[in-house]
Amino acid sequence: MDEQAPAPSRRKRLTEQREREILDATFDLVAEVGYEQATVDEVARRTKASTATLYRQWENKPRLVVTAMVARKYPPLPRIDTGDLRGDLVALARSLPAPHPYGAPTLGIWQAVMADPGLAQALRDVMFAPYLDALRAILERHVQQGAIRPGNPALEHAEMFLLGNFFVHKLFTGSEAGPEQMVDVIDALLLPALTADR
Incomplete structure (x- = not known):
């Protein structure tokens, strides 16, 4: 079936x-069946909803599935403001959503994302947007407070420093990037780059 919205x-x-x-x-x-085999038609059948209603609300299958995963597995991100640049970055890193929370089905999302641009976009828009917004707010606040120089080129790459490592770590090591690994990246790379000229 066509999984794009009408x-x-x-x-x-x-x-x-x-x-x-x-x-x-x-x-x-x-x-039950994995991401690839699940269809919007079957969701509509199980919930006695029309597919038009589902598409109006969530646009496509990737966004529906990612929204369902976030709603079930991940709590809302609290506001982060420890008063300290490192403290804020560490708090954000420790709040990043684990790809495979203990005891929760993986849904096949992370296996399918490389072959499905729509799924990758849904992950960015639904799952990771709050974390990216929080990172931008942290950086902007600390620029205003003087901890980071305005125009520091590391500001443009902070998302890749943090979230890039989050995804690439498993590719290189075979294991998930846990909170302490993320803190190591902050201390070794991101924080020195952000404060290099301070």
């Missing part, structure tokens, strides 16, 4: 309870 139409907001039912059903379906 032509846009006026969006009718689902109730919070109904949205939760659909996201729960989506998560359970993908946990």
